[in-house]
Amino acid sequence: MHGTVLLSLILSPELGRFALAFACCLAGAQTVLPLWGAWRGRTALMASARPLAWGQFAALLLSFCCLAAASVANDFSVRNIAENSAVAKPLLYKLTGIWGNHEGSILLWALILALCGVAVARFGRNLPGSLLARVLGVLGGTALGFELFCLLTSDPFDRLWPAPPDGQGMNPLLQDPGLAFHPPILYTGYVGFAVPFAFAVAALLEGRVDAAWGRWVRPWTVAAWSFLSCGIALGSWWSYYVLGWGGYWFWDPVENASLLPWLTGTALLHSAIVVEKREALKIWCVLLAIGTFSLSLSGTFLVRSGILNSVHSFANDPTRGVFILGLLALLIGGALLLFGLRVHLLQAGGLFAPFSREGGLVLNNILLCSICAVVLTGTMYPPFAALLLGQAISVGKPFFDSTAVPMAMPLLATMAIGPMLPWKRARLTPVLQRLWWASLLALLAWAVAAFGVSGTLPVLAAGFAVWVIAGAVADLASRILLFRAPLRDSAARARHLSRAVLGAAIAHAGVGVTVLGLVGMSQAQHAIVSVHPGDGVDLAGMRWTLRSVRDADGPNYHAHVATIDVTRNGRLIAELHPSRRVFPLQHQTTTEVAIRTDLVSDLYAVLGDEHEADGTVVLRLHRNPLAPWIWLGGLLMAIGGFLSLSDRRVRVGAPMRARRGAVPAVPAPAAE
């Protein structure tokens, strides 16, 4: 008790605010000094970037700890804590609730941005001095913008006098582990793309993009992309188990705001490989790096501005919106203007035939960016139509399902072929020879799907998904010369298979797994029934029997819990306990979904209204085949990304190319 009080006295909100202001100053120095030093060639100034980045991170960490201390110590004189926390809130949610509101989430953004700066300072030691200085300078500028925004318009340390005895933040709806951990992972993904952005701007300032730059950018892109994939998958999974009608993606503007940088980020990831290997696609890569971070910044702006119609809308304050818009104008406008003026300095790279790995990656980029353009247009059409034409148009799930989703089919088709194409110039026949059994499997999958699956798009997608997974396996098999060389040789090759290659294959397979999950979900069966206790319903070849509905009370709620037995041929498969909770103090009712998964399909039950008049109970029952695969696929994608990051060759930057024609000591890439 005394310890907590002492802690909260030392880590006071005033210290937190001071630390935030100090971080602003350091960020300002981190922006100006290294960029000036790089421009003028002053080594001392350039070298100041790294300690400044560390200092800024330390100050922000202190600030964040002060906010956490105030939350844990129930300091309701801090307005943010009074509005979002309460004495009775469990400790876990007091801590994770820090980022559950606008002010705290901006502070978290700034903290993660500073962490990225520190990571670059620590792991980018082998970067040339001027590039490192410029990258840290740009990161510092971005951080400065967010910290100023936090300090000036969204100060989490605002005081409230007189301090209320208890806070208002005991909303049971928001106390959920998924909701607690989804924001930091998602934000790490959004903010992580600031590093490739900084690299792109630094390259434009330097006037040079070369293979080494591609190699340096790639690990940061992979890291940010993996976190973003995880964050999106987590968000989708959370809405599935919370919302209670088996939905997992609604094409809500806030969800789209997370999908857009993911799409261009995937394109960026692949373009960086081409820049590294072939010094081609430089312009596109730089533009994608700027574009991806711009999209994640714009997403943050739009979600908080009140312009979009969304279930997730944050605090809608147009005044704050203006500040963020100004910040965006500086960062995005500045970067794109720099791009327009300096892109001609980037020298042309290698030529390649249209049918080659570079060509395949170009097609991949075109498809990803087109899908991105469609989703962006659909999301932005309503506000712009209202502004320019005074018409109220709404664009929702049906639109995106009929436009963006079919565009993913060609992408899936090329995903299996792409990794097998050689650089510069490829011929079709050898590639198809390596893919012959994958094609057979895909055709088989189409045949099976045509009978078992309803709907043209799900059938198509099923075949393509199997094609992608089989293609990933075929890629690995051909690299280890499986069945073409003695098994011992294959085994040796398999042991020495680079983690980057393995990671890429796993990530591609993950995409296929997710698509299979989506196809399965499209075939979900559900029933809404009104039954007496003791009655049963037949659904999906199983008998679902409502055994009882009993009362069960919790600390601050009164609950009805139903017991449902699911049997097949008399054998008990699962016992589900969906419930409804009434919180009298908050005048709220929540429902708890019961899900039983075996990682291949889900049994899903929700308890609805109870009619006292005739004693019937409304139940909503689902069987969702392959539903878990949607999120398992996302997890595989992230695993693939992190695995390829652990490959040292991906992480270690190549030494700077010598000025005059000497052969650079680039480690020879093996069979990639």
Added chain:
Amino acid sequence: MKRLLPIVFVALLLPGPVLAVSDPSEMLPNPAQEKRAEALGSRLRCLVCQNESIEDSDASLARELRHILREHVAAGESDAEITRWMVARYGGFIRLEPAFNATTAMLWCMPVLALLFGLGIAVWSYRRASRRAAPAPALDAAEQARLDALLRGGSVER
């Protein structure tokens, strides 16, 4: 796929908001009609909620619109007629999938436009790059003969 392998028992009981468990008495007795009504309803926006369809929302307006929708479906009206009925009262905003007209043309054509634009840029820059590459110098007769001989696999004649 129908066989369930009980590998993992994970009963997830987690809190959620009150949801739109539709009353089974709302549903039409004819399953084909009910399916049609659900499909049509999922294309109509709930006007009091943000970004939900009337099928997913539990607002009273949504419930009322669901009833009306099912009455019209049971009466045999076509999808277009029912949509027109709704739009006449609430405007185009009630459609989650916008109509195709001059205002929304750019929206609906965006997939094709984006693909064409991307392919166009790719083709243009490929042509520019190959034009920039210096053409190989022409071979004279002797060099051409040597090249032919090499390609045939024979030894080079001096």
Added chain:
Amino acid sequence: MSGGDTSARKPGGASPAQTRRRVLALLPFGVAAAAGGGFWAMLSRMRTGGFDPHDIHAPALNRTVPDFALPGLDAAHPGFSGNDLRHIDRPVLVNFFASWCIPCVAEAPLLGRVAALLPVWGVAYENKPSDAAGFVSQTGAPFARVALDGSGRTAIDWGVSGVPESFLVRPGGIIDWHLAGALTETVVSATLPALLSRIGR
């Protein structure tokens, strides 16, 4: 896309090809600037009230009132029908309310001031008659007539999406003006008088 311009730059003006490339390179900036300008316009108009992204622009304006006939509350507050509205000789404010709606309670005094300008006819949306009667007597809402729309169907025909909403109906049964929300001071003191003088009272 593989590259920039490696040829030596001419000392004089840029070649047309170079200008074309420069314009293309500045295209992303141009698009972003246009989008940014659009967002700025939206934000500034949101602050002044000229732009509401949640406005559904219901198409009721300048249309005849829908057909309906609803029962009244009691002798002092008879019901009315679409026909009645088509035969009014002076403008009428039709106000949709409900006893369970807090903003409706809050706007009742403003309704009182509006009643001095023109008759106010109320529609009780999804309310039991006793609850509607309680609302009228407790808030002192100045309805000359009250129609009971228990099912909410008539409200749907009017394009109502929630309560409170108000419609100004001019002689002939044409809907002249619609407010989706509670009355405000500006509406009562400025908007409505201006509309009434335009209609010609």
